[in-house]
Amino acid sequence: MINNNSINKKRFPIKVIYICLLCIPILYIGFLHLRKNSSYSTYKIISSLSNLETTSNYINYRNGIIRYEKNGAVYIKEGKIIWNYSYEMNDPIVDVCEEYAVISDRGNKLLCIFNEKKCVGRINTLNTIITSKISSKGVVAVMMSDHDNYYVQLYYENGPLVVDSTQENMLVDMKMGIEKYGHLIDFAISKDGKKIVLDMLNLTSGKIRSNLGFYNYGEVGQNKIDRLVGGLPYENIIFPKIVFLNNDLVCAFKDKGFMIYSMPETPELVVDKTFEGKIKSVIYNEKYVGVVLEEESSPSKILLFNLKGKKILDKKFDFEYSHIFLSGNEIIMYNETTCYILRTNGTEKFRHTFDDIKAFLPCDSINRYVLVNELDILEIELSSKY
Numbered sequence: 001m002i003n004n005n006s007i008n009k010k011r012f013p014i015k016v017i018y019i020c021l022l023c024i025p026i027l028y029i030g031f032l033h034l035r036k037n038s039s040y041s042t043y044k045i046i047s048s049l050s051n052l053e054t055t056s057n058y059i060n061y062r063n064g065i066i067r068y069e070k071n072g073a074v075y076i077k078e079g080k081i082i083w084n085y086s087y088e089m090n091d092p093i094v095d096v097c098e099e100y101a102v103i104s105d106r107g108n109k110l111l112c113i114f115n116e117k118k119c120v121g122r123i124n125t126l127n128t129i130i131t132s133k134i135s136s137k138g139v140v141a142v143m144m145s146d147h148d149n150y151y152v153q154l155y156y157e158n159g160p161l162v163v164d165s166t167q168e169n170m171l172v173d174m175k176m177g178i179e180k181y182g183h184l185i186d187f188a189i190s191k192d193g194k195k196i197v198l199d200m201l202n203l204t205s206g207k208i209r210s211n212l213g214f215y216n217y218g219e220v221g222q223n224k225i226d227r228l229v230g231g232l233p234y235e236n237i238i239f240p241k242i243v244f245l246n247n248d249l250v251c252a253f254k255d256k257g258f259m260i261y262s263m264p265e266t267p268e269l270v271v272d273k274t275f276e277g278k279i280k281s282v283i284y285n286e287k288y289v290g291v292v293l294e295e296e297s298s299p300s301k302i303l304l305f306n307l308k309g310k311k312i313l314d315k316k317f318d319f320e321y322s323h324i325f326l327s328g329n330e331i332i333m334y335n336e337t338t339c340y341i342l343r344t345n346g347t348e349k350f351r352h353t354f355d356d357i358k359a360f361l362p363c364d365s366i367n368r369y370v371l372v373n374e375l376d377i378l379e380i381e382l383s384s385k386y
Contacts, residue, residue, distance in 0.1 A: 008350070011340075019071075025109070037345070038078060039347070039349060039384075040350045040383060040384055041350075041352070041384055042382075043352070043382050043383055044190060044383055045380055046078075046079075046368065046379040046380060047078055048079060048376050048377065048379070051081075051373070051374065051375055051376075053069060056070055057092075058361065059096060061075065061101055062075075064078065064145065065201075065370050065372070066094060066101060066103075066114075068092050068094055068103055069092065070089055070092060071087070071088060071150075072085055072086040072113075073092075074237075075116070079379055083117065083118050083119070085114070085119045087110065087122075088110075089108065090105060090107060091106040091111060092104070092106075095131075095132060095156060096134065098191070099116055100114065100134050100136065101114045102132050102133075102137045102140050103376065104226070106129055106130065107128060109127070109144050110122070111125065111142065113134070113138060113140060113155075118271055120137075120138070120158075121157035123159050125153070126144075127143055127144035127146050127151050127211070128145055128146065129144055130141060130144060133187070133189045134189060135192060136192070137191075137192060138156065138193075139156060139193030140154065140310075141153070141154050141187065142157075143184060148178055149178060150175075150181075152176075152187060153174070154171050154193070159266065168267055174215075174226070179204075181202065182201050182203065182204070182211075182373050183203075184200055184201075185239060185240060186242045187199070187237065188242040188243050188250060193217075194218040195215065195217070195244075195250075195263060196214075196215040197212065197213065197215070197250050198215075198242070199211070199239040202286055206311075207236070208236060208238060209235055210233070210237050212234070212242075213231050214228070214230035214231070214263060214267040215227045216229045216266070218265070220265040221265075229265065232267070232269075237271050238254065238255050239252045240255070243284055248262060248288050249261070249263070249307060250263055251284060253279075255279070257272070257273040257279075258271075258282070258289055258291070259271065259272050260272075260289065269308035270309070271308070275293060277294060277295055278294045280292045280300060280325050281383050283304075283324060283325055284326060285328070287311070287326075288304050288305065288307070289305050289330070290304035290305065291303050298316070300317060301314070301315065301316045302314075302331065302342070303317050304344060312344060313345070313346055313361070314371075315346050317340075319338075319340045319351075320335060321334060321340070322336065323359075323360075326344075328362070330342070330344070331344065332362065333360075333361075335357070337349070337354060337356060337357060338352065338353045338357070339354070339357060339371075349382075354373065355373065356374055357371065357373060358374065359371075359372040367382040
């Protein structure tokens with residue numbers, strides 16, 4: 001005779017296991033959602049290093065920071081000094097791209113190129129440096145000027161000018177006369193170091209006229225005059241900032257919005273946004289482009305878009321920041337004492353008042369940041385009181 005109770009008892013553990021297996025992914029999704037939207041109220045210190053320099057500037061670099069000033073730079077990671085390099089500069093400025101960094105002396109003729117291990121290039125330019133940009137390959141584009149001309153030149157990390165890909169020893173050495181072309185406002189170099197976009201502002205006709213120039217130093221551009229694969233004129237528009245969002249997308253910020261161009265080889269306009277109100281700040285990374293709009297008698301407003309131009313965030317906020325930038329899915333803001341982190345989905349992640357803040361920068365590890373104050377450089381991890 002078959003015992004039904006015995007069969008039911010055998011089936012019961014199987015049902016429990018089946019239900020548990022179904023619950024695991026649900027619980028995991030719930031955990032991720034909770035973590036994605038959690039708000040943190042405090043922090044713990046992971047590592048610290050005494051900060052002896054009070055006049056330094058700081059920039060995020062390779063899960064650490066570069067501290068730079070007039071007489072040298074230091075790369076600090078996880079509370080340890082990785083490299084320390086001395087130079088003499090009157091006005092050092094920095095640009096980073098993946099594993100490379102360049103420090104240039106604005107208004108003078110020295111620039112230094114670094115990787116994670118050391119300084120790999122020290123270059124004296126022929127003309128006065130305005131700014132410099134570096135690619136992920138270590139190619140540096142330098143914007144320079146004299147009294148009558150602007151120059152854009154490309155350098156390898158070891159110093160010589162980059163040889164054009166035609167292999168005919170033609171050097172990438174762009175010269176633009178101010179009287180003919182106007183003033184060079186800004187430029188950007190692609191991650192692979194093969195494409196440059198620049199903006200020339202011409203006022204000679206009595207009107208504001210901007211010309212965006214798209215240059216390709218790969219195979220596609222070798223049959224074009226001066227490697228110019230696209231030239232786009234715009235009336236009554238100024239483009240104060242140009243950036244490559246990735247190797248094939250470039251964003252030109254205008255006084256009332258921004259434009260995104262697809263440029264695998266030649267340019268094509270894919271996004272054009274214009275806003276009412278004054279743009280206070282612009283933010284961008286490899287995933288998003290955004291602006292902060294100032295509105296009279298009301299809080300500032302963040303508008304954030306994906307790279308296809310779809311709006312993903314429209315949020316007012318009441319925080320007075322001195323610094324703002326995008327890092328992954330976070331909008332990080334801080335002033336002299338307070339840090340405010342807002343997620344791109346609109347939820348608040350962290351707001352905290354410290355004794356003082358000189359810099360607040362993200363690490364690669366989730367919930368970890370570098371906090372620089374007058375006394376220390378701290379790596380911290382956000383935590384909850386609960």
